[in-house]
Amino acid sequence: MIGRLLALAPFIAVAVAALASLVLPAYQVSVATYVMIASIVCTGLVLMTGIAGMVSFGQAAFVGFGAYTSACMSTQFGLSPWLGLAGATIGAAATAALIGVVTVRMSGHYLALATLCFGISFYFGIGNADAFGRFNGMTGIPPVTVGGFELRSERQAFGLVLVALVLSVAWCRRLLASRCGRVLRSLRTGSTIAETFGANAQRHRLLAFVAAAVVAALAGWLYAHVQRFINPTPFGLNASIDYLFMTVIGGSGQVWGALVGAGLVTVIKHELQDLLRPVFGATARFELLVFAALMIIVLHKARKGLWPFLQQVVASHMPPRAPVAPVTLTSRRGRPDQGLPVLTAIGLRRMFGGLVAVDDVSFDVRSGEILGVLGPNGAGKSTLFNLISGGLQRSGGELSFLGAPLARVSARDMCVRGLSRTFQHAALVPEMSLIENVAIGATHLGRCGIVAASLGLDAREERQLLGWAQHLLDRVGLGDRAWELAGTLSLGHQRILEIARALAADPVLVLLDEPAAGLRANEKTLLAELLVRLRAEGLAIVLVEHDMEFVFRLADRLMVMNFGRRIAFGDPEEVRADTGVQEAYLGVAA
Template sequence: MSRAAVLWPLPALAACLLLPWLPVLPPFWITLANYIGIAAIVAIGLVVLTGVGGITSFGQASFLGFGAYTTAILTAQAGLSPWLTLPAALLVAALAALVIGAVTLRLSGHYLALGTIAWGVALYYTFANLDLFGRNDGISGIPPLRLFGVALVDGRAYCSVIWVGVVLAALATGNLLDSRAGRAIRALRGGALAAASFGVRTPQSRTLAFVYAAMLAAFAGWLYAHMQRSVNPTPFGINAGIQYLLMAVVGGAGQIPGAILGAGLVTVVNDLLQDWLPRILGAHGNFETIVFGAILVLALQTAPDGLWPLLARHRPRRRRIRYDAPSLPHRQMPPRGSPVLEVEGLRRAFGGLVAVNDVSFRLAAGEIVGLIGPNGAGKSTTFNLLTGVDRPTAGSVSFLGHRLVGLGAPAIARLGIARTFQHVKLVPSMSVIENVVIGAHLRGRAGPLRGLLRLDRAEEAQLHAEAARQLARVGLAEQADRPATSLALGQQRVVEIARALCLDPVLLLLDEPAAGLRHNEKAELAALLRRLRGEGVTILLVEHDMEFVMNLTDRLVVMDFGVKLAEGAPAAVRNDPAVIEAYLGSVA
């Protein structure tokens, strides 16, 4: 990370403390800045939840309400100091998010979005109809924040507090997304299956994103309550939740500065429309909602990724790799020739379709075995069954004495099985090296709290040094900082191999690794796989390039229509009449 990226909070904090006191800023602008700052904190949470994690939520205003009502009850009714209620507000929102998320996050797609609308509406009416929350009248008499004994009732003083909160929220969020836990969240969008295959527990990552966004919204609600000095249900309804989501989307949901930009634009434009439209139309009403909707649709059509990417052209960040970082520990490889994988009677049926039918084979340590067959033979399905992506209907799989059937993909990866995919699964929003580091997820230990506080730098240096070493190993060291999807398809497949090697696997499953590679690149890949075999790594590969397979593998297993057709040395399999018929037809 560059020095500027580390030091940016210092001038930002100084600006927060000084700018509100400039005499040229009228009180109205200060008030508007306060509302923008509170909205920006909520939108920053949506960067993690929606822009990065891909979880659309229309209900963030409800968590704002949890924070506001918690401090209102504890201060106005129980007499606690406002500063003591901040941890309570965050805790209440986190617990509420855990409960709501346990149900809502099981949904996907538009069902998930509809689910957030449902509980957003339900919580709004809960606030409006319970005596605990003061019903529709709300709770008044909330004391102001005090700092060094001085009540922060002046708008300029409170503006400094709010925007210091914005800087802290942006800093913490940036730290989180640049950590091991943050990469797991980032992998949810476009690469969840691959992430799970390298040990990322995707349900926990989704929950982390949900809870973190809820806690930021509760922090904003806490600030809002002590600015307004009273709360009622109106600011915490579904309309407000939709508006917060629009702020993140219009500004650029994947970027922290975009969330702040979106909060400012939506707040200012909304205020201007409320002021100007009645004068222009000569009537009062919610006309600003209609015009604002039209402006929003136009913005989304012209800038679907938000406005921030248009204002600040994204340039790949060059990460400083500490090559002197201590090496990660390596697995002890099993003795050459000892049993590694034993597959017995493997079967997978999808209703009446049997994709894999009673397949059995064995792999020994330090050998390369090819799993070949025509399209639709069941090869990739077999890979999915071996790695826990799918569960077999019958049969058993044993790896180094461990029974794999019933284990999930993360547990199987922890045992030392890594894989690539038939269709490349890289995270589009991440650079090459960031995608590769996901493969080393299980070799790190830092949790989200260490990431937030930036106490994980030594471990991160080790993980990135390992990723850089694997990229150099496959010949892509110069591409480390490029966006992953900017590479050619063949190079993307090689990136997947580097990611798999970051797991330090005992068994490497490669699904069509040579597809899209030129002749020289195939030769380099074959040389790499032979080196890995020499180091004791066992390799099972699916490949349609017969010349590549025949010159590389020690044995071949041939499948056709889900059934094992033949097994043996490449020369013997090449001349097997059943194999020739499966590939070329009975006439041949």
């Protein structure tokens, strides 16, 4: 019962809000209208800050950009506000793209500071420009008309803003659930996951930044045509900081957090002013101090904001997600014949300054074969993996994949060519479900972009990608836990999940970095059976593992490394008898 109510909660909330606007006094309706406009801005910030991990201190400037663009177009050129909306959003998108292109390649705080500078410049810029009425602002902005009917009163404006808010939240949620959205959600952990599975992390970051700016411009457009006069004050730095705080306090990882934050901050600010004025006098701005202190406490104690606390309460009552029907995708690549070389490395080298981490290593992997790589800690196995998969560039040597020589290796390119991998330290998105984590692996198999996702045209493809992910979860034995969060898995199961994700990319070759570490004996047996089946299907597998028994049971050929060099390569039995190998492992005197 509660579960069903919760599933309907958003609709109930909208209905209640719509009804409340009809009965509440005009003043409260207009306060609620501004809270909703702020919520729209925060929805964009959730996408950008909470999901993609970028911080903007210039969001209010984008709001102002939207407001001023549309105000100018409608007052000075007499254009319809709807044309103003187009101008505002397109202009904001272009500006954000310009700032974004310059900064997304660098560490996060550069973008934050670039937006800070943009925000301040915008504020002083419009405040000093005659065309925008300087600090006095612009008046006589026409209201929005719908079908020849002007939305003038508070209640009508409320309705318009409510519709806009519902649309932005719905759009944001739809986007996050899409193929692009999964990549965006992985960016919080860094670029590695996205790049390993064929997605351009920088482009997705830019996308989030531009989307946030467009949403902000929409809010600005609403602000201008609801209030009907504007000045620079609500678009200054303090407003930007307010928006950011709303998002962080509410819980930036979730769209709902934006709504909670916007409402809470507006109310708190309002109440604080009333509360502190009699104590400290009208000129004091102590509400800012209290506000700053609150913010710092939230950062100290609950960095993810307040929503996760609410979510815990809600989650236990939510009905379980319906299972996805598994789908088997037919491989798009022709698999090479059994026994043909997939990857060939000749004289591979990698130096870090004076240290040679991988020194003159040559080997090949054939389809339908498991190549075991052994070596003590620090032997260069992980570096070797990174050289092959594009995490690192080689200092020397030749590499070819499926017969094609590789001049430069990039992770994204290797994924598209058919190489897939797992990580020694599991690299999953903990707050995403298992099935979505696996679906990230299949990113490059899909086509639908942000536009298709926004319009809901990606439903068929999504069914396929999620079905494929479910199929792989079934294969590795995690199928019945598909909608649990990856962060709740044990370390061993996280590695298994990584294997499913690697397989989702439809690879010809998989690199497995210590997949059996942390598994119990029976789980190891299941893993071994899975690898044997994959081998029979013609997959080439490179397996780094410390569990000797596991490796010797599975590997068709073995390579042993020590101090960055290949000290043995070939049939497992020969390698086992090799004196060099025995020295490396058992320390027998030479």
